[in-house]
Amino acid sequence: MPAAKTFKVIGHRTINAVWRIGMAARFFFLTLMYSGSSFRRFHLTVKELFSTGVMSLIIIIVAGLFVGMVLGLQGYETLKRYGSESALGSMVALSLVRELGPVVAALLFASRAGSAMTAEIGLMKATEQISAMEMMAVNPIARIVAPRFWAGVISMPLLAAMFSAVGVFGGYLVGVVQIGVDEGSFWSQMQAAVDFRDDILNGVMKSFVFGTAVTVIALFEGYDAPPTAEGVSGATTRTVVTSSLVILMLDFVLTAIMFRGN
Amino acid sequence: MGGLECTVLIFWVSILSLSALVEIRDLNFAYDRRPVLEGINMNFPKGKLIAIMGLSGCGKTTLLRHIGGALRPTKGYVKVDGQVIHELDQDGLYRMRRKMGMLFQFGALFTDMTVFDNVAFQMREHTDLPEEIIHDLVLMKLHAVGLRSTYNLMPSELSGGMARRVALARTVALDPMLIMYDEPFAGLDPISLTVVGDLIRRLNDALGATSIVVTHDVQESLKIVDYVYFMANGVIVAEGTPEEIRASDRDFVHQFVHGEMDGPVPFHYPGGDYRQDLNL
Amino acid sequence: MERTTLDLWVGIFVVGGIAALVMLAMKVGNLGTYNVSETYQVNAYFSNIGGLKPKASIKSAGVLVGRVTEITLDTERYEAKVVMSLDKRYQFPKDTFANILTSGLLGEQYIGLMPGGDSEMLKNGEQIKKTQSAVVLEDLIGKFIYNKTEEPVK
Numbered sequence: 001m002p003a004a005k006t007f008k009v010i011g012h013r014t015i016n017a018v019w020r021i022g023m024a025a026r027f028f029f030l031t032l033m034y035s036g037s038s039f040r041r042f043h044l045t046v047k048e049l050f051s052t053g054v055m056s057l058i059i060i061i062v063a064g065l066f067v068g069m070v071l072g073l074q075g076y077e078t079l080k081r082y083g084s085e086s087a088l089g090s091m092v093a094l095s096l097v098r099e100l101g102p103v104v105a106a107l108l109f110a111s112r113a114g115s116a117m118t119a120e121i122g123l124m125k126a127t128e129q130i131s132a133m134e135m136m137a138v139n140p141i142a143r144i145v146a147p148r149f150w151a152g153v154i155s156m157p158l159l160a161a162m163f164s165a166v167g168v169f170g171g172y173l174v175g176v177v178q179i180g181v182d183e184g185s186f187w188s189q190m191q192a193a194v195d196f197r198d199d200i201l202n203g204v205m206k207s208f209v210f211g212t213a214v215t216v217i218a219l220f221e222g223y224d225a226p227p228t229a230e231g232v233s234g235a236t237t238r239t240v241v242t243s244s245l246v247i248l249m250l251d252f253v254l255t256a257i258m259f260r261g262n
Numbered sequence: 263m264g265g266l267e268c269t270v271l272i273f274w275v276s277i278l279s280l281s282a283l284v285e286i287r288d289l290n291f292a293y294d295r296r297p298v299l300e301g302i303n304m305n306f307p308k309g310k311l312i313a314i315m316g317l318s319g320c321g322k323t324t325l326l327r328h329i330g331g332a333l334r335p336t337k338g339y340v341k342v343d344g345q346v347i348h349e350l351d352q353d354g355l356y357r358m359r360r361k362m363g364m365l366f367q368f369g370a371l372f373t374d375m376t377v378f379d380n381v382a383f384q385m386r387e388h389t390d391l392p393e394e395i396i397h398d399l400v401l402m403k404l405h406a407v408g409l410r411s412t413y414n415l416m417p418s419e420l421s422g423g424m425a426r427r428v429a430l431a432r433t434v435a436l437d438p439m440l441i442m443y444d445e446p447f448a449g450l451d452p453i454s455l456t457v458v459g460d461l462i463r464r465l466n467d468a469l470g471a472t473s474i475v476v477t478h479d480v481q482e483s484l485k486i487v488d489y490v491y492f493m494a495n496g497v498i499v500a501e502g503t504p505e506e507i508r509a510s511d512r513d514f515v516h517q518f519v520h521g522e523m524d525g526p527v528p529f530h531y532p533g534g535d536y537r538q539d540l541n542l
Numbered sequence: 543m544e545r546t547t548l549d550l551w552v553g554i555f556v557v558g559g560i561a562a563l564v565m566l567a568m569k570v571g572n573l574g575t576y577n578v579s580e581t582y583q584v585n586a587y588f589s590n591i592g593g594l595k596p597k598a599s600i601k602s603a604g605v606l607v608g609r610v611t612e613i614t615l616d617t618e619r620y621e622a623k624v625v626m627s628l629d630k631r632y633q634f635p636k637d638t639f640a641n642i643l644t645s646g647l648l649g650e651q652y653i654g655l656m657p658g659g660d661s662e663m664l665k666n667g668e669q670i671k672k673t674q675s676a677v678v679l680e681d682l683i684g685k686f687i688y689n690k691t692e693e694p695v696k
Binding site: 043046047049050053054057093097154155157158159161162164165166168187188190191192194195196198199200204 | 545548549551552554555556558559560562563565566567569570571572597599606
């Protein structure tokens with residue numbers, strides 16, 4: 001019976017997916033529960049801030065600059081048709097602060113820092129480092145997972161803010177310095193259009209949520225990876241794919257909640 | 263022999279049997295209803311170095327994981343230092359594990375830390391010792407395994423044998439009362455093999471610890487251990503001192519000790535008729 | 543890596559991130575120009591506000607002088623009541639004229655203030671009496687077509 005087989009496959013997949021979501025949620029709560037030492041011994045978190053935050057700086061800054069410059073070019077081309085080139089500043093800033101900053105920074109973060117986290121923890125598991133830690137009566141969630149989690153949650157909004165700031169500068173470079181849009185109206189239109197609470201704080205909130213989601217996915221995939229070479233590489237791929245999808249879905253939900261009616 | 267001396271002797275005998283650090287009684291464990299361990303009974307007296315031998319996949323590592331409290335038995339119990347392991351809660355288990363040391367198959371050194379930080383790991387996690395004392399202790403432990411001057415290297419810069427010795431130093435960092443070795447000889451060259459074997463014996467005696475070595479390296483372990491348990495398919499098939507094992511005329515033990523190709527353990531994986539499979 | 547170098551880099555990273563946030567808030571956003579404590583509120587009634595929204599700008603002679611804070615429908619008059627908060631630095635005469643304008647053909651709508659000649663100034667909570675509603679494009683087009691059909695056939 002091919003039909004019965006199809007249903008069986010669908011059922012199996014669904015049960016599996018739900019089971020994994022449950023495991024991930026449990027993992028997330030355990031991480032929160034054992035987060036004490038990440039703050040009591042903050043140097044553990046600082047070490048991870050270096051490998052997640054500082055190491056992602058270059059890609060974030062370069063990508064932000066180019067995205068901003070492209071926005072400047074494309075925005076100018078479009079706005080010119082309606083004779084409103086002076087709105088370039090507000091267009092660049094709003095796109096970056098509301099959407100592109102948090103989303104693109106999170107996507108880059110997922111592929112730069114998230115995949116590294118998964119691979120590192122997966123390998124730790126494959127080489128029995130996590131079992132060794134457990135046998136030494138040290139809780140691996142408190143010692144390995146939680147500091148990485150908090151490092152991700154702290155660095156994501158900072159990276160997104162840098163992405164947006166550099167992007168605005170890129171838009172300024174192309175729009176004002178190269179094309180010659182009036183500098184005064186570029187900045188004043190921008191300031192008139194961008195609201196601190198509605199746009200900037202909401203953007204920060206978004207990147208905070210994305211940071212949480214990406215690090216939880218990356219850490220869970222690593223912790224859950226089969227202890228083999230294929231297992232770890234598969235988990236790394238899944239981290240990037242799942243977190244990218246989750247970022248985009250969460251972005252829709254958050255945008256619908258935050259910017260509805262304005 | 264007078265009555266008094268007799269009483270003293272009985273007293274000491276009972277102390278000896280009581281002083282088994284690890285006691286395993288009727289241990290059963292099934293994984294997905296597939297039995298892995300069946301009715302295991304073992305005694306590990308204090309101060310002894312005991313080997314558990316057997317083929318790969320016979321349940322040796324599973325047994326170690328029961329002693330470490332990583333698995334729950336389906337029946338029976340493991341008692342360490344008078345406490346039943348699977349009845350301990352998380353805190354109790356962690357307290358118990360501080361008194362244990364375990365050397366994993368390939369050392370399992372933390373790859374993101376230097377040799378020094380690896381050995382210092384448990385001291386920093388579990389004690390409030392000042393950094394100067396930790397420094398001295400770590401160097402003493404590293405000196406004991408002959409690798410004092412590697413303290414600032416990363417594990418990736420060590421050879422396999424050196425990494426195993428560093429892991430050994432880390433295992434005994436807190437002077438455990440029970441040391442477990444999971445395949446300590448796997449993948450070592452003959453020189454490192456002898457060095458590690460010798461270290462296992464000397465550390466056991468120097469620390470007054472009890473050691474359990476899980477291995478399939480017969481020749482090396484027979485040289486150093488006090489007692490041997492042989493396992494096959496989840497049950498104990500033979501036990502005795504190294505001399506008894508060497509002299510054993512039981513088929514399985516003989517095949518194992520002398521590394522013969524065919525015997526009770528067949529060369530061919532059990533299956534159908536060869537001719538039939540070839541469509542003859 | 544040495545602990546101090548690590549701390550240094552992480553410090554630079556965190557300070558850089560916060561600096562980017564402050565820059566976004568002050569230079570890109572309106573936190574630098576917007577100060578709640580230094581505003582006063584006035585209100586005005588319009589028969590039609592068109593597409594005016596809360597936070598729309600209020601300009602006089604093209605200069606941003608305040609923002610729309612609230613828009614409600616007054617059910618006694620069936621007119622839109624618009625509350626505006628204006629910058630304390632700018633005082634307007636009592637007979638100021640409030641006009642809903644559009645920036646460009648399709649741009650955002652804002653309120654333009656045309657000062658009158660009164661010597662008394664508007665105070666907090668007072669009302670602007672003279673207003674002109676938004677020009678609704680559909681009405682304009684409708685009027686145009688209606689006028690065309692009204693024209694006698696020659």
